[in-house]
Amino acid sequence: MTFNQLKKLSKQSDKNFPVIRIALLGDTATQLLATAIKGMGQVRNLNVELFEADFNQIEMQFLDKNSELHKFNADFAIVFQSTHKLLGKKTENLAENRLNFVKNILNKHSGKIIYFNYAEIDDSVFGNFANKLETSFIYQIRKLNFELMNLATQTPDLHILDIASIQNKYGRNFMFPPAIYASTEMVLSIDSLPVIASRIFDIIGASRGIFKKCVVLDLDNTLWGGIVGDDGLENLKLGHGFGIGKIFVEFQEWLKKLKERGIILAVCSKNDESTAKEVFEKHPKMILKLDDISVFVANWENKADNIRKIQNILNIGFDSLVFLDDNPAEREIVRRSLPSVCVPELPKDPAEWLEFLYGENLFETASFSQEDKERTKQYREQAERVSFEQSFADESEFLKSMEMECEIEDFTKFNTPRIAQLSQRSNQFNLRTVRYSEADIQNLASNENYKNFAFSLRDKFGDNGLIAVIILAKQGKNLFIESWFMSCRVLKRGMENFALNAIVRYAKENCLEKIIGEYLPTAKNKLVENHYQDLGLVSLGNGKFELNVCDYAERECFIKTKGGTK
């Protein structure tokens, strides 16, 4: 995507896209960055409402309570202070002073901030010796970037736009245009703007629940060099000394790291299943093992159909899938049949793949919790549940035999990251699609006007972890269900009934009269369109529903409460 394309898009808006309010503050000329942001919004299906602060007003806009920034009420405030403008400052305590500036901004602002870190400039005043000297410019810039990371780990609403890494990848000569800087006040080249805008929307998308969850992998000439069915296990290029075999080892190592951070791996290959699996079981240089793969599909059918099958088992959106295949024809088939699946155009030479994929930044996330590491196991268990369920003719017999037990908790500091993450990840089973940051969850936990439930479910196949959240706002004698979201892993298990029973029990204990639910439609939550009717609530129109607590009879479900009788 070029800047010129973004500029044309920036003039458009699509009435079907949600609006996102972005404030942009910089100490250099940011008009073209603003244009790129607006255009990239259209690419990512968002209409951007942009407030661009006047030149060099970062501090004033944040500190003045009545500033345009505060009145604007941005979903995201983007702050770009350039390294270039720091060149003229004293290097002594530079990092500390800047860091105090950032902390000051954070204190004065409630809401998400996207803060550009500092692209390194080596001013060559001390040469390599700068690394041994705390007062050198480069020492201070690196320290500043390091301290910004530290600050971000403690500040949920602070997101770092890693322009330093972008410059690392593309080079300072690509990023900074001296002749243009001299005649304007721009420190970013036109060609760098689409990359930067794209990274900004990676962050925005992730915190709105748009990110990749699964990589679907081809095998022959993708995970290893050669075709196992033709060349034989022992002749595959895999490992040092086997042609470009080390490239495939490194590629697998990267995939393994993704898996360990919670990206699901699936296989979709044209192969006999036993031949394909044998490589995983027997090849000594394979990094990925069968245990790492949540769904393994190897047959001679069409890949698009096989990806549909994988999607169906995992029950996640097509737009959260990435398909990696060396064969351009297969990629094209998948792209045509399943346009929402992300299909990177891998370079011809496998040696180029990793650097290419690093540049695509496909795996942005807004959170990371212990549960992420468990995800592969959970989806493998899910595949086992699917085949177990198929052995029962009667649904309630199946549910009974699942030996389900659910734990109900308040929001605590231990489950806060997972709750925030589930609010960001749940798109289909999400009644109002309110996204909560960790800070939001902390606030809810201590707010007396709210009652919150976090549900964790175990069954005979293992622990599903924390899978459902309900946030209730007390409104006089009513309980308004501000949020109800649930992982699609536990659909059709009776969790809805179990959760409603819990809500009503709470309402009764607290002498409340009515439960009010609301369904706000999005492009993705049609699944729960009839959720409240199905649970016996009465429609009030406008997407609202109510339930009289005194009329309620406990709904049947086969889930025991952990520590309780039912």
Next chain:
Amino acid sequence: MTQQEILSQVQEIFCDVLDIADLSLIQSTTSADIEEWDSLSHIQLVVAIEKHFGVKFTSEEILEWQNIGDMVKSIEEKF
């Protein structure tokens, strides 16, 4: 390349960057004649022309052009 050839290629770049279909440039055209040609799109034009002709302008050239003719001359000098 003749000045006329350069001019006609520059015209195409202007049409593309400024998103104007029927633009006709002459040597004496200035930014005052074209509404879309402002200081911001000027930067885009400079970068697009540099890429197209494989040349690099100095910061002073970028600031000092008075009209299209000056631009074309700068390009011609670099061949």
